[in-house]
């Protein structure tokens with residue numbers, strides 16, 4: 001499978017925060033969720049790989065091309081949705097679109113109009129009068145109207161109501177259906193990824209913890225519930241985020257078979273992306289695994 005993006009050995013330092021040797025790749029045909037708690041370094045990573053903020057070291061290859069040498073050609077092929085937006089609030093949606101469209105050779109006006117209609121956006125409305133959800137939809141309409149091959153979005157679902165979130169997730173699926181494309185999507189709302197993502201990348205305190213196919217993670221991790229009397233020294237190292245209650249215990253494991261053998265009475269259930277994230281990050285053990 002071809003990689004749409006390869007990041008190798010990326011380092012970047014702010015005064016009180018740094019990205020340490022960040023490396024990952026985005027295969028074609030995948031929706032990749034970039035997960036991590038607030039302040040883990042998601043936005044910093046996205047801005048750095050897009051060349052919007054300088055880096056100390058690291059190689060960034062989009063579509064096999066070096067970002068430093070081919071930035072213009074690469075940006076033509078990317079759809080970018082950042083929280084900051086980069087919009088001029090005084091302009092109407094059509095005026096801002098004219099500015100954005102002028103930088104893309106493959107701008108598709110008919111496609112843009114279809115998205116405005118679908119999202120019920122009024123082309124004459126001023127940007128600074130849009131609600132958060134409308135702004136998100138507008139940014140998405142711009143990002144999807146120039147035949148982008150890789151869509152990069154920073155926290156696109158944060159602050160959106162469930163209806164708009166569902167609509168956004170449907171659009172991402174449709175986008176992927178056309179083939180040869182990819183989506184890279186940062187979020188701390190991991191429930192959006194339970195259904196949608198093919199691949200997950202977890203970042204914690206500026207370091208990549210894992211990059212793995214979601215299905216293989218979901219296959220490996222389980223929530224374990226049982227009687228606290230069964231918790232022996234031999235099973236404790238196999239359990240993450242252990243929480244004890246008056247009725248028993250709940251934990252997460254990536255050693256389901258050993259737990260089944262050692263604790264025949266324990267109940268093993270499917271874990272969520274959130275359970276997996278919390279058991280892999282520093283301090284995540286303060287949060288109990290989903291107990292119900």
Ligand code: ATP
Nearest residue numbers: 014015017036037038039040041042043044045188
């Ligand atoms: P969130 O989910 O809250 O958006 P995040 O994972 O996107 O978090 P970042 O926005 O990348 O996290 O922030 C990581 C750290 O870098 C934070 O401690 C933040 O204060 C710091 N940081 C971000 N931008 C700057 C900047 N321009 N100057 C200095 N520090 C910064």
